[in-house]
Amino acid sequence: MAADPLSLVFSALADPTRRDMVARLAVGDATVNELAAPYHVTVQAVSKHLKVLEDAGLVSRSREAQRRPVHLEAKVFDLMTKWIERYRRQAEERYRRLDDLLRTMPEAIEPTPTPKTGAQT
């Protein structure tokens, strides 16, 4: 436990059941029992899933009599999108640069004598 935030969010959403719960919670807050209803698993299993989502910061739980309404925290999504966008943009930019390079010097496609260093340009 106590992994980095990004790992927590990614692995929390790696489970289809948990993604499903997030989808359900996007519609509106729900109790543990309500969340458990659609699935064939026990309420304890759902409780565990919610703990994972909570540890990842994706949901919060308040207290309302004996119920614990679960609320989706959309902010954490930003963490992921930022990470993803960063590397996607980087990869796309690199692709564009490679494209430019190939356009200006077409002989670069020929087998280079020093492929050991990779394609860092």
Next chain:
Amino acid sequence: MAADPLSLVFSALADPTRRDMVARLAVGDATVNELAAPYHVTVQAVSKHLKVLEDAGLVSRSREAQRRPVHLEAKVFDLMTKWIERYRRQAEERYRRLDDLLRTMPEAIEPTPTPKTGAQT
């Protein structure tokens, strides 16, 4: 194995080492040995990580003599961002609607007699 694409991508990126490799590959293609260099793990372990990334569609591997240059496939990121954006937008919209509701009828904050159905309104 053979899980849904979204689960594969999310769980592939749930590992910090693999995210690190993606970051490295965003800079440029690399061989397995090059990718293994910064880490204290064996090259076999890195090979396994690459298989996970490949199964998720995040990287592709070509053949170049005895080397297998690894290339980042940025397209798959879209799958994730689409999923994330969908529910983030949904949650934000719900929040806005709830905000409107509370503005128009402030007595809605009072304990309602039917909290069982949640806040789907």
Next chain:
DNA sequence: GTTATATTCAACCAACGAGTTGACTACGGA
């Protein structure tokens, strides 16, 4: 043909994750 390099495959192990059952706590209501 043999050797060195790059990578993967196979078998194994420890740790983890998702599920279970059973016992427990916390309320609200009769």
Next chain:
DNA sequence: TCCGTAGTCAACTCGTTGGTTGAATATAAC
């Protein structure tokens, strides 16, 4: 006060995962 409902905690099982070592494959270099 006792019962029913909502939820969590603890202990256990079982499959998966990340790591290892050792052998195998593919190719280049000698």
